[in-house]
Amino acid sequence: MVGAGQLARMTHQAAIDYDVELSVLASSADDPAVLSGATFTIGDVDVFADLAGAAAMGDVVTFDHELVPAHHIRLLEQGGHVVRPSGGALRFAQDKLYARRSVAAFDRPAVAVPAFAPASSAEDVAAFAERHGWPVVLKARGGGYDGRGVHVLAHPEDARRLLGGGGGTEAAWVVEEHLDLAAELAVLVARRPSGEMATYPPVGTLQVDGMCRELTMPARLPAAVADEAVRLAESVVERIDAHGVCAVELFVTADGRLLLNELALRPHNSGHATIEASVTSQFHQHLRAVLDWPLGPTTLYSPAATVNLVGGPGRMDLARRLPRALDVPGAHVHLYAKSPRPGRKIGHVTALADTLDDALDAARAAASLLTGE
Numbered sequence: 001m002v003g004a005g006q007l008a009r010m011t012h013q014a015a016i017d018y019d020v021e022l023s024v025l026a027s028s029a030d031d032p033a034v035l036s037g038a039t040f041t042i043g044d045v046d047v048f049a050d051l052a053g054a055a056a057m058g059d060v061v062t063f064d065h066e067l068v069p070a071h072h073i074r075l076l077e078q079g080g081h082v083v084r085p086s087g088g089a090l091r092f093a094q095d096k097l098y099a100r101r102s103v104a105a106f107d108r109p110a111v112a113v114p115a116f117a118p119a120s121s122a123e124d125v126a127a128f129a130e131r132h133g134w135p136v137v138l139k140a141r142g143g144g145y146d147g148r149g150v151h152v153l154a155h156p157e158d159a160r161r162l163l164g165g166g167g168g169t170e171a172a173w174v175v176e177e178h179l180d181l182a183a184e185l186a187v188l189v190a191r192r193p194s195g196e197m198a199t200y201p202p203v204g205t206l207q208v209d210g211m212c213r214e215l216t217m218p219a220r221l222p223a224a225v226a227d228e229a230v231r232l233a234e235s236v237v238e239r240i241d242a243h244g245v246c247a248v249e250l251f252v253t254a255d256g257r258l259l260l261n262e263l264a265l266r267p268h269n270s271g272h273a274t275i276e277a278s279v280t281s282q283f284h285q286h287l288r289a290v291l292d293w294p295l296g297p298t299t300l301y302s303p304a305a306t307v308n309l310v311g312g313p314g315r316m317d318l319a320r321r322l323p324r325a326l327d328v329p330g331a332h333v334h335l336y337a338k339s340p341r342p343g344r345k346i347g348h349v350t351a352l353a354d355t356l357d358d359a360l361d362a363a364r365a366a367a368s369l370l371t372g373e
């Protein structure tokens with residue numbers, strides 16, 4: 001697995017159950033999956049020799065993040081490595097402009113996306129806003145996560161401040177209409193090379209400053225919208241020929257439209273509640289899918305909610321606070337062994353209960369006991 005963050009750490013936990021040896025390419029010896037005991041090499045994804053060295057340790061190469069140079073993935077594939085998801089599929093998560101353009105061209109079924117345009121200058125942004133109105137959302141084509149690289153611009157001056165005067169020849173940005181959102185969803189679909197797919201019920205996601213903070217599973221949605229979200233997600237995953245777990249992030253607009261936001265081709269924050277609430281966790285499912293093993297049932301045992309633990313400005317003594325959080329009935333705590341820098345996801349709490357409201361109350365209570373907020 002390329003990357004050794006919390007997703008690799010939790011994939012490692014699942015790998016232990018199947019006696020699969022997970023080797024991770026870590027950037028440092030205190031990455032979360034190294035601290036959990038996965039076999040590791042330390043290297044830089046931008047250095048092909050490091051990536052190739054890590055790939056040589058396994059039968060299948062997969063990813064905990066998509067910030068890997070596309071030409072390095074192509075070289076691995078050309079060198080005969082089994083890469084799942086493939087570089088071609090992963091590109092949908094690496095390049096927001098490529099993803100928007102490609103998905104907008106899908107037909108039968110067509111998939112709606114926000115109005116968008118490539119942008120390389122403040123003038124490009126202003127021209128788009130002339131047609132679609134301010135504010136607009138400006139997104140870096142690649143390299144962003146947790147809302148980094150996503151900017152809401154209210155005036156032409158905002159665009160000038162961010163992009164400066166001139167523009168490059170190649171568009172480094174995508175500008176899109178600022179949607180009035182009623183909700184955000186994620187649908188996790190697992191797909192194996194033989195074609196079998198397994199889809200989890202849509203998850204409701206709540207973002208604060210572009211970062212996911214709370215999740216409810218299943219999402220609070222009319223059944224018809226949930227069904228449409230599942231159909232849409234499955235059609236996209238098939239269309240891009242993804243292998244492994246793929247998270248399809250969707251927008252529900254205030255006027256009732258369902259639009260594709262973005263794709264992540266790996267286990268995803270929105271699926272953390274599957275560890276306790278689903279018959280098969282997303283991490284077991286990802287391993288089964290990339291190894292082309294039979295997929296597991298995605299049935300929910302119970303409504304569940306997850307609250308992410310995010311580092312704040314002060315010191316956080318999680319170890320001291322943990323016992324009190326564990327006292328909250330129904331709460332399951334996951335700590336990632338990351339130093340709590342501001343804005344960094346350092347853990348999560350999932351709670352199961354008979355209703356989503358009760359699950360969310362319990363997860364919030366345990367999370368605030370841990371962070372002291």
Ligand SMILES: Nc1ncnc2c1ncn2[C@@H]1O[C@H](COP(=O)(O)OP(=O)(O)OP(=O)(O)O)[C@@H](O)[C@H]1O
Nearest residue numbers: 114137144145146147148150176177178179207210
């Ligand atoms: N066109 C839009 N209109 C309104 N809000 C938007 C729009 N695009 C993005 N957002 C908000 O910004 C958040 C982050 O956007 P996006 O998912 O594209 O970025 P990201 O940083 O790649 O996210 P992730 O953390 O999922 O990797 C979205 O979840 C949504 O809340």
Ligand SMILES: [Mg+2]
Nearest residue numbers: 147249261262
């Ligand atoms: Mg997103």
